[in-house]
Amino acid sequence: MSMTFSLPDGFVRSYPPESPPRGESRWLLFRGEDVVVSECGSTVEVLRATEIETLVDAPLSELAYLGQLDGMPCIAGAIPPDAHLAEGLRTMDLRSLFEHFDPELYAVAGYGYQILRWRRASRFCAFCGGATEPVDGEWGRRCGSCNHVAYPHVSPCVIVLIHDGGDRLVLAHRRGRGAMRSLIAGFLEPGESLEAALRREVREEVGLEVDDIRYYASQPWPFPHQLMVGFFAHHAGGEIRVDGEELDEAQWYSFDQLPTLPGPISIARRLIDAFVVDVRTRRSAGRSE
Ligand SMILES: [Zn+2]
Incomplete structure (x- = not known):
């Protein structure tokens, strides 16, 4: 894929x-x-x-x-x-x-x-403000005054589909995003593992605890320089509660009654589509038994 x-x-x-x-x-x-x-x-x-x-x-x-x-x-x-x-x-x-x-x-x-x-x-050094020049043989730029070398940034972000082990998932509404509902996501803080960042973001944004964290896939996102790392996680406890600031609403949705979703450009949509396929597969397997 x-x-x-x-x-x-x-x-x-x-x-x-x-x-x-x-x-x-x-x-x-x-x-x-x-x-x-x-x-x-x-x-x-x-x-x-x-x-x-x-x-x-x-x-x-x-x-x-x-x-x-x-x-x-x-x-x-x-x-x-x-x-x-x-x-x-x-x-x-x-x-x-x-x-x-x-x-x-x-x-x-x-x-x-x-x-x-x-x-x-990166035309100027972040440490001393001196002008930078390209370094031969790499993307780096070196400061002519203090020799600091800078490289293109990549900022890791976690994005997680929280499910209930059955056919429901959590979708949240971000302030100012029209009708669209999407998954919980956030930047890593220095010193965090992906799993720790995921647990913290879920706790902060919707007040839930999760377990059974499973990696799905990652996607570069050049707005401006993220790497989105996608996971599924199982709801392990807590009731949904949003901070009312960044997110103004979040709730459980059944796989067959989904609201307006992000477009196919995003890993959020890929995660949601994969979940829906998985629920359908499990259901048809259940029927045929
Ligand atoms: Zn410098």
Whole structure:
């Protein structure tokens, strides 16, 4: 099972980083936070090298050769947020491109987004404020004054589907998220294991205790640089109680009476879908006995 934003097997990363090759390539070109695409009818595509030369009349503020996807070089670049776009080009935010790109290219776009964003945020040293320079042979950037080296960040988060051992699961409503209900999730704190973070988040957000914690899968999430680590956990005690701040409502739902759920881009949805399949499988096994 391949998760959204996981770099596919057909992608060969360019590492140590090298200059982009000449010739045909696909460009993940960012203007501010958005991707520049060419639009023809309902088809949305990333730019090709020739289109970069002929249609983009703006200086590149960042450039990173990411690697090859099925043999095709993929390059990430950034133009200024106020750069003018030629006719036939438009920008779309990375989330909405999920419906337009195939999963492999979409994962590469997420990778390029994180690398460029990190570079933009790392021009100056976090310790002394000195200017940084790229380190040869890696993504790192070294401070010219104090020698501190910084690398792209990845922030682990746990996300958990709490079930009752039968056909019910806990879904919560986050303030300001419309009708959508989703799973409990949160960032790891320094010094925590994944399991400890999971227990703490569940306790803090819905006041429950859990046991039988089972790993499901993980998913990179480039908004801005998380790794979502998904689990199932069994409800071991306590009644649901929300803090009323971050979450304003949470309750048990039966697998066949689910509210508005997150879209298929998210590991939350994958966990919920897997749970529903599991309940159905258990039920039909029960009937056939
Ligand atoms: Zn420094």
